[in-house]
Amino acid sequence: MxxxxxxxxxxxxxxxxxxxxxVGVLPFFLFAILFLILPSMRLFVGSFTDDHGQFTxxxxxxxxxxxxxxxxxxxxxxxxxxxxLGGGIxxxxxxxSVTVGGLPKPLxxxxxxxxxxxxxxxxxxxxxxxxATLGRTGFISVLFKNLFHWNIYDHGFNLYGFxxxxxxxMYFQFPLMVLIMxxxxxxxxxxxxxxxxxxxANNMQYWLRVAMPILLPSLLGSIILLFGNAFGAYATAYALxxxxxxxxxxxxxxxIRGDVLHNPGLGYAMAMGMVFIMTISLAGYSWLQGRTxxxxx
Amino acid sequence: xxxxxxxFNLVTLLVIATFVLSACGPKKGAAxxxxxxxxxxxxxxxxxxxxxLPHDWCNYGEAIDTFKTKYGLEVNELNPDGGSGDEVEAIxxxxxxxxxxxxxxxxVGFAFGPSSKAENLLxxxxxxxxxxxxxxxxxxxxxxxxxYYGVMAFLVNTDVQSKVPQDWNDLLDPAxxxxxxxxxxxxxxxxxxxxxxxxxxxxxxxxxxSQPGLDFFAKVQQAGNLIPxxxxxxxxxxxxxxxxxxxxxxxxxxxxxxxxNPAATVVIPKTGRxxxxxxxxxxxxxxxxxxxxxxxxxxxSDEGQIIWMKGYCHxxxxxxxxxxxxxxxDVAAKIPDVSGAVFxxxxxxxxxxxxxxxxxxxxxxxxIKKAP
Amino acid sequence: xxxxxxxxxxxxxxxxxxxxQKPRGEKRKTPVWSWVWYILGVLYxxxxxxxxxxxxxxxxxxxxxxxxxKAAFADPAFLQAFGYxxxxxxITIIVSIILVVPTAYWIRLKLPQARRPVELITLLPFVxxxxxxxxxxxxxxxxxxxxPFSSVVLIDALTxxxxxxxxxxxxxxxxxxxxxxxxxVDTGMRTVDVRTLTEAAQSLGANWFNIMVxxxxxxxxxxxxxxxxxxxxxxxxxxxxxSYLGVPAFGPYLFLLGQHRAxxxxxxxxxxxLLTWAAMGIIQLVSGGQGQVSGAH
Numbered sequence: 001m002x003x004x005x006x007x008x009x010x011x012x013x014x015x016x017x018x019x020x021x022x023v024g025v026l027p028f029f030l031f032a033i034l035f036l037i038l039p040s041m042r043l044f045v046g047s048f049t050d051d052h053g054q055f056t057x058x059x060x061x062x063x064x065x066x067x068x069x070x071x072x073x074x075x076x077x078x079x080x081x082x083x084x085l086g087g088g089i090x091x092x093x094x095x096x097s098v099t100v101g102g103l104p105k106p107l108x109x110x111x112x113x114x115x116x117x118x119x120x121x122x123x124x125x126x127x128x129x130x131x132a133t134l135g136r137t138g139f140i141s142v143l144f145k146n147l148f149h150w151n152i153y154d155h156g157f158n159l160y161g162f163x164x165x166x167x168x169x170m171y172f173q174f175p176l177m178v179l180i181m182x183x184x185x186x187x188x189x190x191x192x193x194x195x196x197x198x199x200x201a202n203n204m205q206y207w208l209r210v211a212m213p214i215l216l217p218s219l220l221g222s223i224i225l226l227f228g229n230a231f232g233a234y235a236t237a238y239a240l241x242x243x244x245x246x247x248x249x250x251x252x253x254x255x256i257r258g259d260v261l262h263n264p265g266l267g268y269a270m271a272m273g274m275v276f277i278m279t280i281s282l283a284g285y286s287w288l289q290g291r292t293x294x295x296x297x
Numbered sequence: 298x299x300x301x302x303x304x305f306n307l308v309t310l311l312v313i314a315t316f317v318l319s320a321c322g323p324k325k326g327a328a329x330x331x332x333x334x335x336x337x338x339x340x341x342x343x344x345x346x347x348x349x350l351p352h353d354w355c356n357y358g359e360a361i362d363t364f365k366t367k368y369g370l371e372v373n374e375l376n377p378d379g380g381s382g383d384e385v386e387a388i389x390x391x392x393x394x395x396x397x398x399x400x401x402x403x404x405v406g407f408a409f410g411p412s413s414k415a416e417n418l419l420x421x422x423x424x425x426x427x428x429x430x431x432x433x434x435x436x437x438x439x440x441x442x443x444x445y446y447g448v449m450a451f452l453v454n455t456d457v458q459s460k461v462p463q464d465w466n467d468l469l470d471p472a473x474x475x476x477x478x479x480x481x482x483x484x485x486x487x488x489x490x491x492x493x494x495x496x497x498x499x500x501x502x503x504x505x506x507s508q509p510g511l512d513f514f515a516k517v518q519q520a521g522n523l524i525p526x527x528x529x530x531x532x533x534x535x536x537x538x539x540x541x542x543x544x545x546x547x548x549x550x551x552x553x554x555x556x557x558n559p560a561a562t563v564v565i566p567k568t569g570r571x572x573x574x575x576x577x578x579x580x581x582x583x584x585x586x587x588x589x590x591x592x593x594x595x596x597x598s599d600e601g602q603i604i605w606m607k608g609y610c611h612x613x614x615x616x617x618x619x620x621x622x623x624x625x626x627d628v629a630a631k632i633p634d635v636s637g638a639v640f641x642x643x644x645x646x647x648x649x650x651x652x653x654x655x656x657x658x659x660x661x662x663x664x665i666k667k668a669p
Numbered sequence: 670x671x672x673x674x675x676x677x678x679x680x681x682x683x684x685x686x687x688x689x690q691k692p693r694g695e696k697r698k699t700p701v702w703s704w705v706w707y708i709l710g711v712l713y714x715x716x717x718x719x720x721x722x723x724x725x726x727x728x729x730x731x732x733x734x735x736x737x738x739k740a741a742f743a744d745p746a747f748l749q750a751f752g753y754x755x756x757x758x759x760i761t762i763i764v765s766i767i768l769v770v771p772t773a774y775w776i777r778l779k780l781p782q783a784r785r786p787v788e789l790i791t792l793l794p795f796v797x798x799x800x801x802x803x804x805x806x807x808x809x810x811x812x813x814x815x816x817p818f819s820s821v822v823l824i825d826a827l828t829x830x831x832x833x834x835x836x837x838x839x840x841x842x843x844x845x846x847x848x849x850x851x852x853x854v855d856t857g858m859r860t861v862d863v864r865t866l867t868e869a870a871q872s873l874g875a876n877w878f879n880i881m882v883x884x885x886x887x888x889x890x891x892x893x894x895x896x897x898x899x900x901x902x903x904x905x906x907x908x909x910x911x912s913y914l915g916v917p918a919f920g921p922y923l924f925l926l927g928q929h930r931a932x933x934x935x936x937x938x939x940x941x942x943l944l945t946w947a948a949m950g951i952i953q954l955v956s957g958g959q960g961q962v963s964g965a966h
Contacts, residue, residue: 034840171717252801256807274798278796279796286792
């Protein structure tokens with residue numbers, strides 16, 4: 001029989017095979033390790049060390065017991081929850097209006113572009129924009145004063161408080177919701193609606209029994225994402241309130257500058273607490289996204 | 298499809314062009330050469346790192362620009378809105394760091410000089426004009442030295458608030474609800490601490506007892522008049538903090554920068570002129586000690602002192618400058634009259650500082666934070 | 670009889686309404702609510718921008734003028750800071766492309782097993798907000814990194830020198846932009862089917878370098894532009910990394926300006942918005958897609 005294959009010793013192995021294949025992604029992993037994983041590890045390990053480098057659980061315990069830190073977490077969670085829900089609802093309604101709601105096509109692309117812009121517009125510029133809108137001499141404040149003779153500041157409104165910050169956060173929250181929900185709403189097939197109607201369902205029943213259950217994972221997932229988004233925001237809050245609202249990100253910022261706590265381990269623990277909450281929120285979003293795909297592929 | 302490609306190419310071109318143009322910044326002129334060994338040593342270091350020097354504070358903007366052009370050095374400005382406490386913290390936090398985050402020089406309230414010296418944070422240096430600095434405002438060993446002073450005043454945005462307070466107790470008026478702000482956090486900022494101290498004088502306090510000042514601000518806070526924000530000129534202009542308690546020079550500089558929009562005025566409280574002195578010092582851990590020394594020489598030269606005068610501050614060598622008739626007439630005319638001002642001594646300041654920073658939280662309870 | 674009348678009337682009304690519910694033909698009812706939500710949403714978007722613009726025109730007392738814009742651009746510090754940020758953005762984009770494109774390509778072609786870990790890594794920046802990232806970076810890189818149990822220095826302390834700080838901040842920016850860059854490039858490669866392209870190029874005798882530069886890159890141009898524009902938007906607006914690392918970028922400059930001036934920051938804020946809108950608009954135009962999703966900072 002003629003030899004139709006080369007003997008094993010002469011087979012040219014591809015240069016990158018087996019374990020060698022991972023060489024190609026080495027730079028990426030190296031980058032990730034150096035600038036993403038190592039810093040996180042440092043913070044993680046640091047949260048369990050005290051001033052002298054000894055292992056301690058005190059820092060972790062302290063973040064659960066020290067009232068100022070607990071208050072910071074609670075405040076952050078409150079603002080994030082409020083803006084996630086508010087932004088979620090408004091965003092959903094907007095996404096609905098341009099998809100299932102039947103508005104003309106060009107309006108949709110305008111909305112999507114603006115949503116892309118607004119969700120990127122966070123930070124210092126957003127804070128300034130809202131001061132120009134709702135500040136003491138802002139557009140709306142002056143409008144209300146002139147038109148309705150109603151000074152909103154006299155009635156307890158404060159841009160630099162919870163309400164003001166929430167309104168500001170919503171500016172990038174609901175566009176994010178729009179960007180996520182518009183494709184999801186697209187996935188609601190017309191056939192389902194027609195089938196439901198043929199079976200005698202009215203509008204309300206269709207939404208309650210057919211559309212909502214399908215959309216629910218996507219909705220919930222997006223709201224959780226919005227939560228995480230608001231929770232991690234720092235620049236907007238700092239630029240607006242300067243720390244008047246002691247949310248957890250601002251406390252951590254103060255800790256980096258060293259003018260609040262003289263216990264670095266505590267700062268690390270605070271940061272790790274944040275990462276933990278963000279991880280849960282992102283994991284929740286991922287899981288729910290996976291469930292969404294079932295119906296809206 | 299063709300339009301898409303065209304747009305794409307145009308945009309890419311535009312993007313690249315923008316980046317290329319941005320990279321070619323304004324060309325820095327060649328560093329002026331000099332035979333002075335200090336200047337040479339400073340130029341070898343190349344940079345000076347300052348901290349907490351707003352450009353409109355005593356005309357620091359002009360001082361920094363003049364320094365840069367005169368000696369060809371770069372100036373790395375940290376945390377322009379920090380308080381004296383922040384400056385000291387920055388030295389402490391960067392003891393081992395010779396990078397751009399460590400300040401070379403600090404400009405802090407009078408009481409912060411000796412306290413920083415006690416913590417071994419300072420490096421002694423006596424400028425060439427040392428002898429013309431009054432002895433009461435400098436450290437005998439040269440660790441810190443007074444630089445300028447002004448008196449406490451109110452800056453009022455009269456477009457937003459037409460009723461101008463004339464004295465400390467006017468600030469309790471309901472008309473100022475949510476309108477009064479300090480210029481710093483009284484736990485860290487010298488300016489805010491002195492404001493509290495000064496207010497005490499109008500309420501039964503003395504230079505030895507600053508408790509009435511704390512009590513007064515507790516009342517302002519309870520009346521709902523105190524805003525928990527650090528006021529700055531931007532906020533006053535926007536109308537967010539229509540009544541800012543600050544040094545007279547800051548207020549006067551603000552009015553200049555507003556250029557009429559908004560209209561504003563500076564009022565010195567009727568109770569009296571309360572003077573506050575600031576001191577300069579070089580960090581013991583300065584990454585650029587020679588640049589720091591050159592900066593001090595510049596600030597204490599006639600030129601530097603007059604630049605401060607243009608910012609409405611009274612420079613520490615003022616009597617010497619006036620005696621030698623080197624103050625330009627227009628500058629001398631604009632600087633506010635602060636005759637008869639009370640100058641707390643170092644001991645009185647120290648007592649007040651510890652009382653106010655320690656008791657602010659418990660007595661007043663307002664958390665003053667930075668603002669946009 | 671009279672008591673039944675209201676009920677009867679209700680039945681009658683409901684029947685008529687029901688008839689309109691099922692559009693047999695093309696009769697579409699005006700989606701009133703959709704319009705309401707849309708208009709409300711657009712108002713929320715537009716008002717702050719309008720307010721900022723109006724405020725920025727008020728620099729000269731009593732008259733609308735562009736004085737604030739002139740003053741803002743006349744400030745040499747503005748050009749310096751903006752130019753600095755642009756340069757940093759350029760470096761970040763170039764290095765990101767160099768890192769991400771080969772990695773995504775390699776994964777697609779040779780190493781699908783790496784997809785999961787890599788995607789996980791690209792999700793990490795969502796979990797680690799900028800404030801924590803900068804915290805970790807500063808803590809790790811403010812002292813030299815040595816080989817464990819030896820005095821061999823692997824990496825010098827980066828925060829202590831100007832160039833080291835620049836490396837740190839570019840790395841930080843890359844981390845912030847990684848999710849978008851990677852996702853963009855990956856989607857682009859999926860769309861153009863790099864496997865076939867590679868095989869075709871190889872059969873024509875191209876070497877790896879040529880394949881990458883002359884075949885792959887041009888075909889994912891759109892994706893690269895999307896990623897680049899998003900990175901640009903992120904870098905220019907970024908405040909947290911820049912201020913804590915002491916870098917004279919545009920973000921801290923704008924923040925500082927707001928401390929001292931009222932009208933110029935409003936002018937610059939409006940310009941920032943226009944820039945962001947231009948970037949997003951270009952992405953929309955060129956990719957004809959959904960618009961990229963970005964989070965808050």
